[in-house]
Amino acid sequence: MKAVHFGAGNIGRGFIGALLTKAGYHTTFVDVNDALIQAINDKGTYEVQLAGSDDSIQVSDVSGINSSKEKEAVIKAITEADLITTAVGPAILSIIAPLLKDGLALRSEEVNVIACENMIGGSEQLKSYVLDHADEAEASTIQSNVGFPNAAVDRIVPDQSHADLLTVKVEPYFEWVVETAHIKGQEPKVEGMTLVEDLTPYIERKLFTVNTGHAAAAYLGRYKGHKTIKQAMDDQDILTKVNGALKESGAVLIEKYGFTPDEHQKYIDTIIGRFLNPDLSDEVTRVGRGPIRKLGPKDRLVRPASEYMKWTGKSPDYLAEVIAAALFYSNEADEEAVKLEEKAGQLGRLGAFKEIAELSDEAPLVQVVEEKLKQLA
Numbered sequence: 521m522k523a524v525h526f527g528a529g530n531i532g533r534g535f536i537g538a539l540l541t542k543a544g545y546h547t548t549f550v551d552v553n554d555a556l557i558q559a560i561n562d563k564g565t566y567e568v569q570l571a572g573s574d575d576s577i578q579v580s581d582v583s584g585i586n587s588s589k590e591k592e593a594v595i596k597a598i599t600e601a602d603l604i605t606t607a608v609g610p611a612i613l614s615i616i617a618p619l620l621k622d623g624l625a626l627r628s629e630e631v632n633v634i635a636c637e638n639m640i641g642g643s644e645q646l647k648s649y650v651l652d653h654a655d656e657a658e659a660s661t662i663q664s665n666v667g668f669p670n671a672a673v674d675r676i677v678p679d680q681s682h683a684d685l686l687t688v689k690v691e692p693y694f695e696w697v698v699e700t701a702h703i704k705g706q707e708p709k710v711e712g713m714t715l716v717e718d719l720t721p722y723i724e725r726k727l728f729t730v731n732t733g734h735a736a737a738a739y740l741g742r743y744k745g746h747k748t749i750k751q752a753m754d755d756q757d758i759l760t761k762v763n764g765a766l767k768e769s770g771a772v773l774i775e776k777y778g779f780t781p782d783e784h785q786k787y788i789d790t791i792i793g794r795f796l797n798p799d800l801s802d803e804v805t806r807v808g809r810g811p812i813r814k815l816g817p818k819d820r821l822v823r824p825a826s827e828y829m830k831w832t833g834k835s836p837d838y839l840a841e842v843i844a845a846a847l848f849y850s851n852e853a854d855e856e857a858v859k860l861e862e863k864a865g866q867l868g869r870l871g872a873f874k875e876i877a878e879l880s881d882e883a884p885l886v887q888v889v890e891e892k893l894k895q896l897a
């Protein structure tokens with residue numbers, strides 16, 4: 521069996537690629553990072569270290585293609601693949617779409633494309649980008665043959681620094697949930713992949729707990745000058761606020777999806793334990809990366825804060841403080857952080873927030889964030 525995986529980064533090598541290989545797939549990584557691709561092809565194997573133990577997994581039977589240099593090779597790999605996955609980041613899905621379209625349009629057999637990104641509806645979004653580049657005949661072929669099932673992926677994989685470029689250290693915990701609704705042909709059989717009929721409760725619980733809590737630690741931590749998530753979480757004031765933010769997002773999840781308060785609290789506690797893992801050094805700048813995306817209307821901060829107001833009628837004080845801290849976020853190495861600062865310079869922080877979160881002056885959340893901005897200023 522052959523898999524093509526776009527993005528040989530942290531999640532690509534440390535999570536999806538490792539599971540695909542274990543399930544018996546030869547995995548071809550497609551990436552634009554030449555050093556990574558060369559190393560994959562030179563070695564044909566890499567190590568995944570499990571944080572907190574001496575255990576590691578040797579991932580073999582892998583190869584790589586540099587998509588900026590070898591487009592025809594990528595197209596060929598797509599036409600031969602039994603499964604296609606991505607972990608490139610939400611903003612890159614539109615960039616890989618034209619090449620993906622070229623390969624998918626040549627297929628006569630069914631295949632599934634699973635976007636493993638931190639976003640709701642990632643695979644469907646990728647499908648729409650792919651179809652944007654297809655003519656009528658290509659679109660018809662792709663609609664008939666290609667499934668784009670949505671997925672949720674959860675495993676903390678920090679940025680890496682090892683003597684071997686390919687080695688990747690991951691937390692032992694992982695969850696990969698794929699929705700069956702849009703699968704074409706046979707369901708993929710990958711140990712560690714859970715198939716569900718309705719992904720919504722899984723993706724929302726994950727995005728609005730793991731990612732909301734992580735973002736809270738990152739933005740509050742950065743605001744107070746902490747370097748890593750662990751350092752931020754060891755600050756009692758931040759720990760209290762992260763728990764507060766998760767109580768607010770949790771209240772919505774419990775109402776909407778019927779999780780019991782006890783089971784949801786256990787889920788939160790497990791996640792807090794994961795953030796405190798002493799064997800993973802995760803920089804607040806990695807977790808806070810892309811603040812404009814993270815302040816978007818459907819993402820991990822604004823969506824739960826707005827829904828908390830709607831479902832409980834109460835003020836989302838903790839989430840609003842995290843949003844305010846995010847509006848103070850600064851990192852000159854992060855393109856979105858630079859843009860956010862420019863926008864805040866032009867419109868003021870509240871103005872920038874309204875534009876990014878697509879909220880009007882009258883939106884109740886805007887008023888709460890305004891108060892929190894005054895307190896942080």
Ligand SMILES: NC(=O)C1=CN([C@@H]2O[C@H](COP(=O)(O)OP(=O)(O)OC[C@H]3O[C@@H](n4cnc5c(N)ncnc54)[C@H](O)[C@@H]3O)[C@@H](O)[C@H]2O)C=CC1
Nearest residue numbers: 527528529530531551552553607608609637638675676677
């Ligand atoms: N790192 C983590 O703990 C987790 C990350 N995710 C999600 O997984 C996705 C990937 O994240 P990471 O692996 O952390 O990022 P990463 O930055 O380590 O990996 C992304 C890879 O995509 C490659 N890439 C960029 N442009 C490309 C293009 N045009 N074609 C092919 N490859 C391209 C990059 O060179 C890089 O190797 C994101 O959506 C992230 O939200 C989800 C769960 C956990």
Ligand SMILES: O=P(O)(O)OC[C@H]1O[C@](O)(CO)[C@@H](O)[C@@H]1O
Nearest residue numbers: 638674675676730731734807809
């Ligand atoms: O990958 P993103 O969406 O930029 O956000 C970082 C977040 O994603 C993760 O990498 C994995 O869920 C978390 O570590 C963190 O919450």
